[in-house]
Amino acid sequence: MEGNSSPLLQLENVTKTFTLKPLFGSEKRVEALRNVSLRLEAGRALAIVGESGSGKSTVGRAVTRLFQLTSGRILFAGRDIADLTTRADRMRYLSMVQMVFQDPFAALNPAHTIRHHLVRPLALRGLKSAALEAAARQTLADVELDPDMTLDKYPHELSGGQRQRINLARALAVDARLIVADEPTSMLDVSIRRSVLDLMRRLKHERAISFLYITHDIATAHYIAEETAVMFAGQIVEYGPSASVIRNPQHPYTRLLLSAVPDPAVRIVGPSGAESQSFSVDAETVRDFSRRPVGQSREVVPGHFVYHHSDMNPSIGEAALHA
Numbered sequence: 562m563e564g565n566s567s568p569l570l571q572l573e574n575v576t577k578t579f580t581l582k583p584l585f586g587s588e589k590r591v592e593a594l595r596n597v598s599l600r601l602e603a604g605r606a607l608a609i610v611g612e613s614g615s616g617k618s619t620v621g622r623a624v625t626r627l628f629q630l631t632s633g634r635i636l637f638a639g640r641d642i643a644d645l646t647t648r649a650d651r652m653r654y655l656s657m658v659q660m661v662f663q664d665p666f667a668a669l670n671p672a673h674t675i676r677h678h679l680v681r682p683l684a685l686r687g688l689k690s691a692a693l694e695a696a697a698r699q700t701l702a703d704v705e706l707d708p709d710m711t712l713d714k715y716p717h718e719l720s721g722g723q724r725q726r727i728n729l730a731r732a733l734a735v736d737a738r739l740i741v742a743d744e745p746t747s748m749l750d751v752s753i754r755r756s757v758l759d760l761m762r763r764l765k766h767e768r769a770i771s772f773l774y775i776t777h778d779i780a781t782a783h784y785i786a787e788e789t790a791v792m793f794a795g796q797i798v799e800y801g802p803s804a805s806v807i808r809n810p811q812h813p814y815t816r817l818l819l820s821a822v823p824d825p826a827v828r829i830v831g832p833s834g835a836e837s838q839s840f841s842v843d844a845e846t847v848r849d850f851s852r853r854p855v856g857q858s859r860e861v862v863p864g865h866f867v868y869h870h871s872d873m874n875p876s877i878g879e880a881a882l883h884a
């Protein structure tokens with residue numbers, strides 16, 4: 562891959578339209594992604610936050626499944642992933658980019674032990690017999706699981722949090738450079754969510770693994786991700802350093818998401834600097850507004866962008882922004 566000046570992952574104006582052809586009635590088009598541009602550096606995390614249906618998982622799938630985009634480009638280490646045409650190139654890419662799903666069972670085979678799940682990818686790296694066993698044990702230790710207690714178990718014998726650790730261990734086993742974690746803690750008990758996020762944070766620091774952290778929970782975004790992108794209806798409406806987006810949200814939709822956060826430590830501060838917990842515009846008005854196509858982005862503080870709706874009535878935007 563190319564020089565270190567390129568970010569690890571870059572999306573350039575990615576648009577994805579699904580066409581649904583029902584048995585009866587006319588064709589329907591779903592614009593799942595509209596002009597999405599993002600960048601992620603090696604060893605850093607980018608959170609994609611938004612409500613259900615906003616297009617978050619489609620971003621993850623576009624990166625990990627190599628499906629055809631309607632328009633735009635996805636670059637990995639500077640190279641357009643649409644150009645990975647040989648089987649070897651695609652296989653290599655698909656091991657560097659791993660997916661961790663919401664359902665920790667989804668990617669595990671119930672008929673096989675944890676040893677089997679780890680030994681297979683490690684063997685592909687050329688390890689054999691004793692070295693292979695040692696590497697499997699080390700990989701478990703790396704995700705804070707006891708090898709003796711874990712290797713011979715089946716997925717159903719582990720807790721949800723332990724299974725999610727196995728999924729992360731499998732990504733380590735193939736030496737992933739990017740992990741796309743799609744709501745990785747949503748199905749876990751509240752009490753263990755934090756420890757799984759802690760593990761991902763540690764892997765990011767210690768292994769320089771990058772994370773695309775997909776979540777509907779804007780409050781957890783800053784915990785792991787240096788940067789946060791807020792999505793609504795297939796578009797990015799706000800994007801920037803997580804602390805800035807959370808402490809100084811500018812787009813009405815970002816404020817709406819934050820107003821639903823029960824954590825009182827996350828305060829919403831208005832553009833004037835005055836604290837405004839009361840967001841007075843109602844949710845449907847904000848959603849209707851946010852559905853309009855975004856045109857230009859405005860940089861409110863360095864690196865923090867707010868997207869402006871091209872056909873917006875300025876008075877609506879300003880009223881919502883200063884509510």
Ligand SMILES: Nc1ncnc2c1ncn2[C@@H]1O[C@H](COP(=O)(O)OP(=O)(O)O)[C@@H](O)[C@H]1O
Nearest residue numbers: 579591593611612613614615616617618619620
């Ligand atoms: N394969 C598909 N075919 C048709 N529509 C899809 C497909 N995948 C996603 N969509 C639609 O795209 C939109 C975004 O979906 P998704 O990315 O799953 O949202 P999120 O992960 O934010 O909940 C939704 O309207 C969804 O119904």
Ligand SMILES: [Mg+2]
Nearest residue numbers: 617618619743
């Ligand atoms: Mg999703």
